[in-house]
Amino acid sequence: MLRFFYYxxxxxxxxLPLMYCSPDYSSSDHDGRHPASPxxxxxxxxxxxxxxxxxxxxxxxxxxxAELPASERTFQIDLPDNLRRxxxxxxxxxxxxxxxxxxxxxxxxxxxxxLIGGIGSLDRVFINGEEVGDSGYSLAxxxxxxxxxxxxxxxxxxxxxxxxxxxNRIEIHFVALDVKAGVHRGPIVLGTADELxxxxxxxxxxxxxxxxxxxxxxxFIFFFFLIYTLAPPVERGFRYMxxxxxxxxxxxxxxxxxxxxxxxxxxxxxxWVARILSQQWIIISMLLLVRLSNxxxxxxVHVIAGVLILVTFTAPSYSRYFSIATWIQLAFQLEILYFxxxxxxxxxxxxxxxxxxVVLTVNLIVTLAYISDLLLRLYVFNTPWVYHYMALLNMLQxxxxxxxxxxxxxxxxxxxxxxxxxERLRISMELHDVLGANLGEIIIHSESVxxxxxSESDSQKLATIRHLARRSLRYVRDLVSLLKWxxxxxxxxxxxxxxxxxxxxxxxxxxxxxQLDDYRxxxxxxxxxLQRIYAEWMTNVLRHSRPRNIRVRLRVDSKRIVxxxxxxxxxxxxxxxxxxxxxxxxxxxxxxxxxxxxxMRFGGGExxxxxxxxxxxxxxxx
Numbered sequence: 001m002l003r004f005f006y007y008x009x010x011x012x013x014x015x016l017p018l019m020y021c022s023p024d025y026s027s028s029d030h031d032g033r034h035p036a037s038p039x040x041x042x043x044x045x046x047x048x049x050x051x052x053x054x055x056x057x058x059x060x061x062x063x064x065x066a067e068l069p070a071s072e073r074t075f076q077i078d079l080p081d082n083l084r085r086x087x088x089x090x091x092x093x094x095x096x097x098x099x100x101x102x103x104x105x106x107x108x109x110x111x112x113x114x115l116i117g118g119i120g121s122l123d124r125v126f127i128n129g130e131e132v133g134d135s136g137y138s139l140a141x142x143x144x145x146x147x148x149x150x151x152x153x154x155x156x157x158x159x160x161x162x163x164x165x166x167x168n169r170i171e172i173h174f175v176a177l178d179v180k181a182g183v184h185r186g187p188i189v190l191g192t193a194d195e196l197x198x199x200x201x202x203x204x205x206x207x208x209x210x211x212x213x214x215x216x217x218x219x220f221i222f223f224f225f226l227i228y229t230l231a232p233p234v235e236r237g238f239r240y241m242x243x244x245x246x247x248x249x250x251x252x253x254x255x256x257x258x259x260x261x262x263x264x265x266x267x268x269x270x271x272w273v274a275r276i277l278s279q280q281w282i283i284i285s286m287l288l289l290v291r292l293s294n295x296x297x298x299x300x301v302h303v304i305a306g307v308l309i310l311v312t313f314t315a316p317s318y319s320r321y322f323s324i325a326t327w328i329q330l331a332f333q334l335e336i337l338y339f340x341x342x343x344x345x346x347x348x349x350x351x352x353x354x355x356x357x358v359v360l361t362v363n364l365i366v367t368l369a370y371i372s373d374l375l376l377r378l379y380v381f382n383t384p385w386v387y388h389y390m391a392l393l394n395m396l397q398x399x400x401x402x403x404x405x406x407x408x409x410x411x412x413x414x415x416x417x418x419x420x421x422x423e424r425l426r427i428s429m430e431l432h433d434v435l436g437a438n439l440g441e442i443i444i445h446s447e448s449v450x451x452x453x454x455s456e457s458d459s460q461k462l463a464t465i466r467h468l469a470r471r472s473l474r475y476v477r478d479l480v481s482l483l484k485w486x487x488x489x490x491x492x493x494x495x496x497x498x499x500x501x502x503x504x505x506x507x508x509x510x511x512x513x514x515q516l517d518d519y520r521x522x523x524x525x526x527x528x529x530l531q532r533i534y535a536e537w538m539t540n541v542l543r544h545s546r547p548r549n550i551r552v553r554l555r556v557d558s559k560r561i562v563x564x565x566x567x568x569x570x571x572x573x574x575x576x577x578x579x580x581x582x583x584x585x586x587x588x589x590x591x592x593x594x595x596x597x598x599x600m601r602f603g604g605g606e607x608x609x610x611x612x613x614x615x616x617x618x619x620x621x622x
Contacts, residue, residue, distance in 0.1 A: 040191035043170065047098045049077045049182075054092035057265075057317045064089045080117060083182030084322075085379040091318040096172040096183065100190075102164055112159040113196045114170075117203055118185035120151035121177040121264075127170050133157030136175075149264060151178045152211050152255055154204040159190070177264055179322055179377055180384055207385060211255035214392050218249035221395055225402070237288030241398065244281035248395075250274040255388075265318060272325055273309050279332050280305040282366070283339050286359050289401075290344065292351040297339075304335065326377040333370050336363065358404055362397055369394050442469045493519045493561075496531050497552060500538065504550070511549040517556040526612060529589045530563065533597070536582050537565060537608055545569025547605065556614075563610040571606025574599045586610075
């Protein structure tokens with residue numbers, strides 16, 4: 001699946017530049033007429049750029065603009081192109097203008113459409129002094145610091161026929177706020193709706209809808225990982241990955257025009273903080289997944305994140321923020337190359353070697369994504385879509401990494417299970433053949449000593465030895481039974497009790513009533529001991545109490561397992577002390593589970609109560 005998306009992304013990356021270089025949009029004569037279509041005008045090419053004013057906080061921009069004489073404040077510039085590649089100092093209001101001729105055979109009825117690929121960040125477009133559309137201005141406040149960014153929105157404005165003349169002038173008033181400024185993406189085309197709608201739809205799909213889908217996908221992956229991490233046990237690496245996608249989802253809100261006016265510089269800082277946290281947590285999660293991380297590295301990475309966040313908030317202006325963001329991106333690029341490249345190769349013998357290969361492959365995509373963003377911030381290339389598409393592919397590959405790791409977990413679990421079964425079988429054989437045989441021999445020798453030849457003190461000692469030997473032999477047999485349990489042969493406590501009660505019911509001597517919750521951990525010490533406790537007590541009840549009615553209740557919740565047996569026979573009151581052989585066995589087993597047990601005599605019979613804490617019992621599983 002990831003390979004499919006990878007090839008799609010490569011094909012898209014190769015084909016997207018051709019969309020703006022095809023003969024349909026690039027071959028125009030000197031007055032803007034297009035030879036292939038009599039009504040479609042390609043307005044790309046040379047425009048006039050006039051900086052109007054800088055934002056008040058942009059001191060460097062104001063200084064540069066003040067140094068320009070009024071007669072030299074108009075520049076020739078080729079569009080579409082990122083304005084910052086030529087004027088990196090400019091942040092404020094500007095204007096693009098161009099004159100064009102209307103084709104002689106253009107109809108005088110209906111309306112034309114103006115398609116502009118992208119303007120950073122706000123715009124108002126005029127033709128012959130009449131406004132034909134705007135993006136962002138209607139939601140902006142009057143203060144210079146609060147704007148509604150629409151840099152990724154594809155502009156598609158309607159132009160009524162009454163506005164157009166034989167000779168026309170188009171003006172684009174804009175505010176440059178982002179690292180992508182001015183008409184940073186084409187096409188710039190005037191034509192009919194029939195000619196331009198499909199072109200508009202593809203441009204909006206490739207450069208607007210996919211960016212917004214990236215935000216939705218980031219939130220989806222975050223919730224996907226969140227649900228997974230809520231069901232422990234889970235590796236800490238996936239916890240960090242969950243946090244990383246939460247931070248990236250917040251960062252990617254940058255792709256969606258928010259419906260309220262914001263202090264845009266503050267918003268840029270906050271989304272950059274989210275990006276820093278996402279990047280740092282991705283590094284930690286990768287190191288944890290290959291088992292090469294430790295607390296010292298995690299603390300070091302978090303210290304770096306804290307420093308970068310503090311530096312980000314020191315930016316008093318947009319230009320300073322752009323500069324800081326570029327240096328931070330460079331620092332992160334070096335950091336990820338070291339931790340996910342050099343560090344893994346240096347310590348690959350100590351880590352999970354199969355996962356190291358996967359992470360190195362993942363690091364290649366991550367590196368390409370952030371290098372493309374760094375080159376954009378250095379104004380080397382005007383290809384912001386490369387970073388965004390690589391980021392989308394990056395999220396998909398993290399889903400693939402999750403699937404791969406889960407498959408690896410399952411394979412490791414199968415191997416560990418087979419090893420555990422083999423080891424349990426070997427230990428059970430050793431216990432049965434060696435320890436069990438020795439205990440049996442001790443019992444035989446202790447019983448072979450004639451009682452009349454021994455003193456009373458020696459007889460008591462022999463009785464104690466026989467008792468301890470039998471008790472130890474019983475525990476050895478229980479342990480061997482547990483160790484030799486295969487999953488297909490093991491039964492849950494509920495099934496064990498239910499099958500026993502069904503056998504009693506078939507005798508016709510007993511009235512049986514039961515309500516049993518399911519305790520699914522069949523291969524553990526708790527299940528085995530509770531089965532033995534139930535069997536031992538029921539043996540005493542059937543042998544000594546001689547009941548007619550038997551009721552059994554097994555209640556299981558997240559904290560305790562409660563076994564309740566009520567019968568109408570001749571029972572006894574017992575407080576859980578070691579009395580007699582059978583009751584001693586029950587008391588010892590309950591004590592090993594850190595539980596409580598007792599029975600109470602009442603007028604119509606007796607009640608047996610046994611309670612075991614689930615959490616404690618699980619900690620002593622074998």
